[in-house]
Amino acid sequence: NAGVTQTPKFQVLKTGQSMTLQCAQDMNHEYMSWYRQDPGMGLRLIHYSVGAGITDQGEVPNGYNVSRSTTEDFPLRLLSAAPSQTSVYFCASTPRVGPSNQPQHFGDGTRLSIL
């Protein structure tokens, strides 16, 4: 059981480049989300999706796009990389959200450096 798989694990970009961080889950979870974690900081929500075809913004969405064409995949796109986007990016999934929230399952993270 792979759980939540993120690729790549490490990436170095130059300012202005674009790239896509991949996230896939094989647990048939409805809810997926992207967080960024800066050194010594907590996790901040970038975007989330409550199901295929539905996405919404989190706390820090600027500079990022997402799509959810399938239940399994939730890619995060950096449109024009900036040094301020240097961070560790975590993808997470959960069966559903609501009053009976389920635990979130996290991927191992993508460590991204923007030069």
Add this chain to the structure above:
Amino acid sequence: GQQVMQIPQYQHVQEGEDFTTYCNSSTTLSNIQWYKQRPGGHPVFLIQLVKSGEVKKQKRLTFQFGEAKKNSSLHITATQTTDVGTYFCKTGANNLFFGTGTRLTVIP
């Protein structure tokens, strides 16, 4: 933005000492979750609290949910070096928001 304040931000303890971290909210919470993140790792779910005044234990860890459901605490008895990491609470309308975390260092 963030709905909870988590304190302290850092805590250094000698091995064998107790440790407590607190999450405080200005609004009533439907539930709260606690996660642990080891250095270099990803957050791992520990527990969820739902009921007012609820207390749950996992070995040396004790989790409490306040009577008013506006605060929660995680207490570790007799810390060990394996307890090192950052402890986060998580809440929000859809359980979206993490607290800022408490980074625990255990000195052998």
